Amino acid sequence: MKIAILxxxxxxPEITAQAVKVLNALGESFEMESAEVGxxxxxxxxxxxxxxxxxxxxxxxxxxxxxxGDYKYDNLERALRPEQAILGLRKELxxxxxxxxxxxxxxxxxxxxxxPEVVSGLDILIIRELTGDIYFGxxxxxxxxxxxPFAGQREGFDTMRYAEGEIRRIAHVAFQAARKRGSRVTSxxxxxxxxxxxxxxxxxxxxxxxYQDVQLEHxxxxxxxxxxxxxxxxxxxxxxxxxxxxILSDAAAMLTGSIGMLPxxxxxxxxxxxxxxxxxxxxxxxxxxxxxxxxxxxSAAMMLRFSLGKxxxxxxxxNAVKAVLAQGLRTPDIFEQGTTRVGTExxxxxxxxxxx
Amino acid sequence: MKIAILxxxxxxPEITAQAVKVLNALGESFEMESAEVGxxxxxxxxxxxxxxxxxxxxxxxxxxxxxxGDYKYDNLERALRPEQAILGLRKELxxxxxxxxxxxxxxxxxxxxxxPEVVSGLDILIIRELTGDIYFGxxxxxxxxxxxPFAGQREGFDTMRYAEGEIRRIAHVAFQAARKRGSRVTSxxxxxxxxxxxxxxxxxxxxxxxYQDVQLEHxxxxxxxxxxxxxxxxxxxxxxxxxxxxILSDAAAMLTGSIGMLPxxxxxxxxxxxxxxxxxxxxxxxxxxxxxxxxxxxSAAMMLRFSLGKxxxxxxxxNAVKAVLAQGLRTPDIFEQGTTRVGTExxxxxxxxxxx
Ligand SMILES: CC(C)[C@H](C(=O)O)[C@@H](O)C(=O)O
Ligand SMILES: CC(C)[C@H](C(=O)O)[C@@H](O)C(=O)O
Numbered sequence: 168m169k170i171a172i173l174x175x176x177x178x179x180p181e182i183t184a185q186a187v188k189v190l191n192a193l194g195e196s197f198e199m200e201s202a203e204v205g206x207x208x209x210x211x212x213x214x215x216x217x218x219x220x221x222x223x224x225x226x227x228x229x230x231x232x233x234x235x236g237d238y239k240y241d242n243l244e245r246a247l248r249p250e251q252a253i254l255g256l257r258k259e260l261x262x263x264x265x266x267x268x269x270x271x272x273x274x275x276x277x278x279x280x281x282x283p284e285v286v287s288g289l290d291i292l293i294i295r296e297l298t299g300d301i302y303f304g305x306x307x308x309x310x311x312x313x314x315x316p317f318a319g320q321r322e323g324f325d326t327m328r329y330a331e332g333e334i335r336r337i338a339h340v341a342f343q344a345a346r347k348r349g350s351r352v353t354s355x356x357x358x359x360x361x362x363x364x365x366x367x368x369x370x371x372x373x374x375x376x377x378y379q380d381v382q383l384e385h386x387x388x389x390x391x392x393x394x395x396x397x398x399x400x401x402x403x404x405x406x407x408x409x410x411x412x413x414i415l416s417d418a419a420a421m422l423t424g425s426i427g428m429l430p431x432x433x434x435x436x437x438x439x440x441x442x443x444x445x446x447x448x449x450x451x452x453x454x455x456x457x458x459x460x461x462x463x464x465x466s467a468a469m470m471l472r473f474s475l476g477k478x479x480x481x482x483x484x485x486n487a488v489k490a491v492l493a494q495g496l497r498t499p500d501i502f503e504q505g506t507t508r509v510g511t512e513x514x515x516x517x518x519x520x521x522x523x
Numbered sequence: 524m525k526i527a528i529l530x531x532x533x534x535x536p537e538i539t540a541q542a543v544k545v546l547n548a549l550g551e552s553f554e555m556e557s558a559e560v561g562x563x564x565x566x567x568x569x570x571x572x573x574x575x576x577x578x579x580x581x582x583x584x585x586x587x588x589x590x591x592g593d594y595k596y597d598n599l600e601r602a603l604r605p606e607q608a609i610l611g612l613r614k615e616l617x618x619x620x621x622x623x624x625x626x627x628x629x630x631x632x633x634x635x636x637x638x639p640e641v642v643s644g645l646d647i648l649i650i651r652e653l654t655g656d657i658y659f660g661x662x663x664x665x666x667x668x669x670x671x672p673f674a675g676q677r678e679g680f681d682t683m684r685y686a687e688g689e690i691r692r693i694a695h696v697a698f699q700a701a702r703k704r705g706s707r708v709t710s711x712x713x714x715x716x717x718x719x720x721x722x723x724x725x726x727x728x729x730x731x732x733x734y735q736d737v738q739l740e741h742x743x744x745x746x747x748x749x750x751x752x753x754x755x756x757x758x759x760x761x762x763x764x765x766x767x768x769x770i771l772s773d774a775a776a777m778l779t780g781s782i783g784m785l786p787x788x789x790x791x792x793x794x795x796x797x798x799x800x801x802x803x804x805x806x807x808x809x810x811x812x813x814x815x816x817x818x819x820x821x822s823a824a825m826m827l828r829f830s831l832g833k834x835x836x837x838x839x840x841x842n843a844v845k846a847v848l849a850q851g852l853r854t855p856d857i858f859e860q861g862t863t864r865v866g867t868e869x870x871x872x873x874x875x876x877x878x879x
Contacts, residue, residue: 250715280641280753301657301683307718317686323722324684327657330673357766359606362663366679392774393782396752397636410713414770418748426749 168475170197171227173204173220176240176249177448178458178511179233185460185515186231186467189487192519193480200227204256205235205249205448215252221259229474230256230441231467234448249448257297262433262441263333264340265295265412266469269399269419269429274492277503278424281396286422291402292344293419295412296337297433300363301327302409327363329408334367336436338374341406342381349403351382355391355411367408388415395419420445427459427500430466432473440474442466456510459498461488464518487521494521524831526553527583529560529576532596532605533804534814534867535589541816541871542587542823545843548875549836556583560612561591561605561804571608577615585830586612586797587823590804605804613653618789618797619689620696621651621768622825625755625775625785630848634780634857637752642778647758648700649775651768652693653789656719657683658765683719685764690723692792694730697762698737705759707738711747711767723764744771751775776801783815783856786822788829796830798822812866815854817844820874843877850877 172187174180190197202220203211211217215235224230235249245251256262271279271289279286304326312322338354345352354371356364368385375383386394388411394401395415399422407415420426429445444462452458465488472481496517497506509517528543530536546553558576559567567573571591580586591605601607612618627635627645635642660682668678694710701708710727712720724741731739742750744767750757751771755778763771776782785801800818808814821844828837852873853862865873 245715245721248715254716280638281636282638285636302716304680309718309722312684312686315686317688320687321722322684322686323717323719324660324682325717325719326680326682328668328678328680330668330671330678331676332673357769359601359604360610360658361679361681362665363679363681365601366665366677389769389773392748392770393777396774396777397780411770413713413745414748414767417745418752418774421749421752424753 168197169227170199170470171223171230172199172201173224173230173232174201174207175204175233175235175448176206176237177234177450177453179235179448181454181456181511182444182458182460182463183231183233185511186463188515189464189484189518189522190467192522193483195477195480204232205252206237206240208252209240209243209247209249215247215249216255221255224256224260229439229470231470232441232443233463234444234446236448237450254302256441257433258303260439260441261298261435263296263298264337264434265297266344266432266434267293267295267416267420267429267445269293269423271423272425272428272489272492275423275425275428275501278501279422280424281422286399289400289423291399291419292348292404293412293416294337294341294344294404294406295416296333296408299329299333300409301325304328327361329363329367331370334370335374337406338371341404342374342378345381345404346378350380351384351403353384353386353391353402353405355386355388355405355407355415357388358385359387364408371406391415392418395422416445425501427498428461428465430462430469432466432469434473438473440470442470456512457499458511459500460511460515464488464515483522484518487518490521491517524553525583526555526826527579527586528555528557529580529586529588530557530563531560531589531591531804532562532593533590533806533809535591535804537810537812537867538800538814538816538819539587539589541867542819544871545820545840545874545878546823548878549839551833551836560588561608562593562596564608565596565599565603565605571603571605572611577611580612580616584795585826587826588797588799589819590800590802592804593806610658612797613789614659616795616797617654617791619652619654619792620693620790621653622700622788622790623649623651623772623776623785623801625649625779627779628781628784628845628848631779631781631784631857633859635778636780637778642755645756645779647755647775648704648760649768649772650693650697650700650760650762651772652689652764655685655689656765657681660684683717685719685723687726690726691730693762694727697760698730698734701737701760702734706736707740707759709740709742709747709758709761711742711744711761711763711771713744714741715743720764727762747771748774751778772801781857783854784817784821786818786825788822788825790829794830796826798826812868813855814867815856816867816871820844820871839878840874843874846877847873
């Protein structure tokens with residue numbers, strides 16, 4: 168089994184190194200190969216998603232991705248900026264289903280900005296459609312405004328769109344995931360305003376007929392943003408489009424106060440996937456050995472479960488992570504009085520030790 | 524001065540009645556005239572925004588709006604549903620600037636789901652553009668998908684767009700509002716993905732040159748959603764588009780835990796405005812006399828300040844509201860042990876008494 172390792176920028180290399188260490192400690196034989204991506208891709212090959220990197224990702228069974236972005240690339244033209252790498256990988260690999268669990272580990276309940284009773288035991292799964300919507304819809308650009316009171320001025324414009332098949336397949340992912348959990352799906356849309364999301368609601372409702380054992384609720388995106396703050400534990404699985412999912416999944420992750428703990432998976436139609444931490448590249452702390460590697464290590468666990476058919480190994484890693492938390496080890500982002508502060512490498516080593 | 528009173532549905536009539544009572548107690552002579560809107564408009568005249576209602580709103584100096592929506596209208600076709608009334612009023616009256624303060628009253632700090640230290644003293648102002656963006660952009664609809672892997676299937680689509688002049692005028696509103704507050708503006712966009720919002724960022728940056736005394740920061744919408752949960756007090760004024768503003772303003776309101784307290788103003792280019800509570804029509808508690816009228820009463824205060832040139836009267840109302848909170852009076856939505864539970868009318872009466 169071949170795994171493409173794309174460390175990227177900022178803290179990407181150091182956290183990815185810990186996940187690789189953990190994978191190597193499992194006693195399996197994975198073929199791993201690394202390549203530059205994001206700013207590192209631009210620096211080495213003049214493009215955030217170099218051809219070689221894309222080819223490696225396509226040829227692999229799964230991709231382990233660190234994070235991309237650094238201040239030094241902020242002034243590049245948009246097409247060359249690091250985040251184009253992740254958009255390009257999603258599109259080129261057809262990774263349409265983004266799974267982002269928002270889980271609050273009992274040991275870390277204090278890290279949340281929300282009151283403990285509101286978030287303790289939080290365990291929701293956000294499923295974000297990842298290759299459609301206004302992210303990729305055409306036409307888009309800056310043009311002369313064709314009509315209305317601003318006709319003749321310049322205007323920026325984009326196209327939101329979802330085709331029936333795109334909605335169907337992500338709805339299936341959500342209903343099937345719900346069956347393995349609490350059997351409830353909240354489909355988030357803006358059907359009261361957008362044609363795209365009235366259509367989304369209609370199709371999700373249709374697909375739901377095949378899953379009568381799963382409870383389906385529709386919710387407007389503004390209300391969903393409120394309910395995530397008010398009573399997040401009421402959700403089980405949330406399914407939504409690319410744009411709304413970008414916003415809601417980050418808000419949900421932040422509810423836990425420990426975004427350094429949260430993995431994600433982005434899957435294609437055949438369960439090939441790209442796995443990355445939910446947090447970013449944090450260039451401000453890069454190279455200091457203080458970044459939390461657990462989100463990346465847990466992303467590797469998701470990879471074993473979803474793409475490599477090694478669910479027991481995934482369990483082993485997840486249990487090892489729970490064990491190090493129980494031992495009281497904490498990187499600075501989740502440190503609290505009474506726990507033991509450790510660095511990136513020590514945390515990775517502790518997970519390796521806990522595997523045994 | 525003529526005020527159009529549009530009570531609407533659900534709790535709309537009872538909360539609006541309290542605001543009218545407070546306005547009448549000021550000792551000014553306002554001409555007030557009511558009309559049906561939303562579901563009530565449909566029930567009386569077959570349309571959520573009857574012609575007579577629109578004409579009244581156009582002729583008035585300001586509009587005091589309750590709330591619209593009720594389960595019984597859920598199955599109407601979209602064009603006849605209650606929320607079309609508010610969309611229609613915004614567009615027809617050119618109400619492009621939506622001002623939504625998110626304030627946490629010290630007495631109500633316990634109502635928030637966030638820890639007191641994270642939200643106590645919260646005072647941010649969200650300025651949402653209200654007549655542009657994907658809310659009104661054309662073309663939109665359901666069509667045959669013209670290209671890509673789903674070509675030939677049905678697809679829903681909408682158009683996001685912002686013209687230069689639309690961005691300029693809302694940016695001016697934000698910078699001017701910031702000057703009267705903390706002199707900081709966070710412009711929220713998704714410039715890394717959307718052409719519309721790269722253009723937005725460019726224009727906001729240009730307008731900022733006229734306001735060098737105000738600090739401007741740009742933030743991606745996903746990050747803004749996180750920062751609202753993580754450290755909301757770091758914001759002063761947030762300015763954003765219609766769609767992002769819909770989501771973020773509701774999230775921000777919910778941070779306070781007392782959305783029943785939060786007013787809003789929607790202004791045109793000449794400070795004519797529509798004023799409404801930030802919460803909805805709550806049909807589940809309508810007619811029970813338990814709804815919190817304070818958001819509507821505070822909306823009337825905003826109306827006095829922004830549209831009717833009566834800032835001292837606005838202050839009087841706002842101080843009266845603070846006084847009733849200090850007296851310990853609470854409607855059920857903000858009730859806590861040790862305070863006095865009152866109904867909608869009693870709360871309105873208490874504000875009237877506190878005006879003296
Ligand atoms: C970097 C950016 C393009 C990306 C997105 O908007 O999808 C990021 O926010 C994410 O959620 O992975
Ligand atoms: C009712 C709906 C159309 C409206 C909106 O999306 O603008 C509401 O959510 C609001 O924020 O006033």
